[in-house]
Amino acid sequence: MVRVDGKGTSSLIKVRGLDKKYYRGGEEIHVLQGLNLDVDQGDFVAFMGPSGSGKTTLLNLLGGLDVPSAGSISVAGDEVTSMSRATLTQWRARHVGFVFQMYNLIPVLTAFQNVELPLLLTKLSKSERRQHVETALNVVGLGDRMHHYPRQLSGGQEQRVTIARAIVSDPTFLLCDEPTGDLDRKSADEIMNLILTLVKQYKKTVLMVTHDPVVAQRADVTLHLEKGVLVEGSLEQVMSGGAQ
Amino acid sequence: MKYASLLYANLFRKKLRLILTIGSFAVALMLFGFLAVVREAFAGGVDIAGADRLVVINRVSIIQPLPLAYMDKIRRIQGVKEVTHANWFGGVYQDEKNFFAQFAIEPATWKQMYPEFKIPDEQWNAFLKDRQGAIAGAATAKRFGWKVGDRIPIKGTFLPGMWEFNLDGIYQGTRSADDETQFWFQWDLFEEKVPERFKGQVGWYTVKVTSPDAGLKVSRAIDAEFANSPFETKTDTEKAFAAGWVKQFGNIQFLILTIGAVVFFTLLLVTGNTMATSVRERTGELAVLKAVGYSDNFVLLLVLVESLVIAGVGGVIGLLLAKGFTLLGDPTHGMLPFFFLPAKAMVAGLIVAMLVGIASGIVPAFGAMRLRVVNALRRV
Numbered sequence: 001m002v003r004v005d006g007k008g009t010s011s012l013i014k015v016r017g018l019d020k021k022y023y024r025g026g027e028e029i030h031v032l033q034g035l036n037l038d039v040d041q042g043d044f045v046a047f048m049g050p051s052g053s054g055k056t057t058l059l060n061l062l063g064g065l066d067v068p069s070a071g072s073i074s075v076a077g078d079e080v081t082s083m084s085r086a087t088l089t090q091w092r093a094r095h096v097g098f099v100f101q102m103y104n105l106i107p108v109l110t111a112f113q114n115v116e117l118p119l120l121l122t123k124l125s126k127s128e129r130r131q132h133v134e135t136a137l138n139v140v141g142l143g144d145r146m147h148h149y150p151r152q153l154s155g156g157q158e159q160r161v162t163i164a165r166a167i168v169s170d171p172t173f174l175l176c177d178e179p180t181g182d183l184d185r186k187s188a189d190e191i192m193n194l195i196l197t198l199v200k201q202y203k204k205t206v207l208m209v210t211h212d213p214v215v216a217q218r219a220d221v222t223l224h225l226e227k228g229v230l231v232e233g234s235l236e237q238v239m240s241g242g243a244q
Numbered sequence: 245m246k247y248a249s250l251l252y253a254n255l256f257r258k259k260l261r262l263i264l265t266i267g268s269f270a271v272a273l274m275l276f277g278f279l280a281v282v283r284e285a286f287a288g289g290v291d292i293a294g295a296d297r298l299v300v301i302n303r304v305s306i307i308q309p310l311p312l313a314y315m316d317k318i319r320r321i322q323g324v325k326e327v328t329h330a331n332w333f334g335g336v337y338q339d340e341k342n343f344f345a346q347f348a349i350e351p352a353t354w355k356q357m358y359p360e361f362k363i364p365d366e367q368w369n370a371f372l373k374d375r376q377g378a379i380a381g382a383a384t385a386k387r388f389g390w391k392v393g394d395r396i397p398i399k400g401t402f403l404p405g406m407w408e409f410n411l412d413g414i415y416q417g418t419r420s421a422d423d424e425t426q427f428w429f430q431w432d433l434f435e436e437k438v439p440e441r442f443k444g445q446v447g448w449y450t451v452k453v454t455s456p457d458a459g460l461k462v463s464r465a466i467d468a469e470f471a472n473s474p475f476e477t478k479t480d481t482e483k484a485f486a487a488g489w490v491k492q493f494g495n496i497q498f499l500i501l502t503i504g505a506v507v508f509f510t511l512l513l514v515t516g517n518t519m520a521t522s523v524r525e526r527t528g529e530l531a532v533l534k535a536v537g538y539s540d541n542f543v544l545l546l547v548l549v550e551s552l553v554i555a556g557v558g559g560v561i562g563l564l565l566a567k568g569f570t571l572l573g574d575p576t577h578g579m580l581p582f583f584f585l586p587a588k589a590m591v592a593g594l595i596v597a598m599l600v601g602i603a604s605g606i607v608p609a610f611g612a613m614r615l616r617v618v619n620a621l622r623r624v
Contacts, residue, residue: 060617060618063535065535065617065618065621066618086539086540089534089537089538089539089540090537090539092535092536092537093536093537094537098532098535098536100532100621102528104528104529104531104532104621106253106526106529106532107529108253108254108256108257109249109250109253113249113250113253117250117533117536118536118537120246120247120250121536121537121538126246165536
């Protein structure tokens with residue numbers, strides 16, 4: 001169950017009093033202000049909010065790509081915010097799968113090699129890696145395109161490869177930053193169907209940032225970032241002040 | 245090895261740039277090889293000079309002679325094992341461009357003095373018995389297509405007239421740097437044909453001492469023996485003599501080092517810029533690598549290894565080209581006593597290439613290592 005009141009007890013992801021300040025041109029920008037969040041295993045959460053509200057910042061903090069100004073994040077009992085940079089890197093490899101808006105595939109590697117990248121960090125043998133990569137690519141429906149380069153794939157297919165790369169090492173949760181932001185409606189629907197399959201069929205925990213209300217509706221819960229904190233409810237509720 | 249595909253893919257990302265960068269290293273290292281050949285040609289004699297040999301010349305200048313009578317006096321000095329002498333001839337074979345060194349030697353002691361030169365016994369014995377006999381180095385014989393038994397006409401310069409020699413033998417060096425371009429003939433013939441005013445004079449003496457440690461003491465004793473005489477001597481170790489000879493051509497070592505330094509500094513700028521561009525182009529990709537769990541050190545190493553591979557491949561190609569060029573033969577036709585690229589120079593070249601590879605890759609590599617994922621992804 002997703003909570004934003006900071007009262008969850010046994011959540012998979014537990015965020016308490018999260019603060020993030022930026023300094024730009026000598027001016028302090030207080031993006032997140034004491035944000036609380038609890039997410040359980042298998043939840044699918046969408047974050048919405050206006051540009052600059054801190055959605056991507058929140059995702060970066062949850063993924064250990066950035067450090068908060070104050071507050072704590074714990075995932076499956078690991079206190080992320082107290083980890084060193086090196087430990088955080090190893091933690092990311094084990095626990096986080098990233099899906100970016102611009103796919104961020106390595107253009108000189110094939111789909112297979114792109115998906116294999118996180119597994120090179122493990123002790124898996126070559127044949128075991130091959131098995132895992134083929135499974136991941138089959139899950140996203142690209143089993144027949146594994147030796148294609150990104151330039152030989154459509155935008156939707158590239159995003160599927162990114163998702164395969166994110167799930168291949170079986171991470172604790174997926175962070176998706178505008179996964180459909182660069183796709184047409186049909187491809188966006190296909191990607192959302194795929195993410196839903198990962199949630200429903202493979203019990204993956206997914207936290208997604210999106211601008212698109214249609215996409216957000218597919219999530220179990222939509223949270224809005226308003227004035228540095230999360231509020232639950234539909235956009236209409238948020239606008240009318242009736243949200244939690 | 246499991247990261248090889250990543251390294252390979254990154255290297256071949258822009259094939260033209262890769263070829264040009266490797267080409268830059270290859271050209272620079274080829275030039276390094278040529279410079280090493282020239283350096284060896286001038287300084288090689290210094291490196292291989294006999295540690296137990298001294299050279300005695302006239303204190304005024306090497307072109308001033310010494311009396312033949314000094315030979316017995318030198319032989320009597322304590323610590324002297326053997327003495328021989330020679331004169332510079334300076335003749336011309338067919339054309340002035342066919343330069344090679346010709347010496348009138350004292351055969352009875354010459355062979356013992358220079359054991360590094362090997363001549364078949366029957367050829368040496370034939371030379372001893374032949375007043376007009378001559379021995380040529382293998383390189384000179386090969387250059388002019390001479391074989392044992394040939395008549396070699398050499399036109400004198402400061403000693404006029406046509407001198408005809410019988411080629412009785414061909415010597416070979418036992419080390420790669422041994423000079424195989426010399427031409428020796430009997431000092432007795434020289435003495436017989438020179439004008440009266442040159443008779444009884446030798447160009448220089450070479451002295452073998454009982455041990456290298458005795459060299460300094462013996463050289464002082466020789467110079468003391470002939471001090472205040474009309475023909476004072478200057479005695480040096482063969483190494484010092486060879487070094488002094490090289491100095492007459494100017495500071496070759498400095499010249500070569502300067503050219504080499506400019507070439508490698510330019511190479512450093514070119515490859516450094518290339519590596520920096522290469523890293524800048526894939527900022528987003530490096531950020532993704534870090535995001536999925538690759539460490540800062542891994543990214544640093546990835547960029548450095550790429551730089552080292554380029555430097556290594558380019559370096560090996562350049563050095564092999566230089567080596568191949570030397571194997572084609574001396575383009576100066578014997579002006580240089582040695583014409584080869586020593587193995588130590590190739591190793592040094594490769595080390596220099598790798599150092600330039602590290603230097604050119606280190607700044608971009610550190611930049612990649614310190615890259616913050618959040619900032620890098622925002623730029624994509």
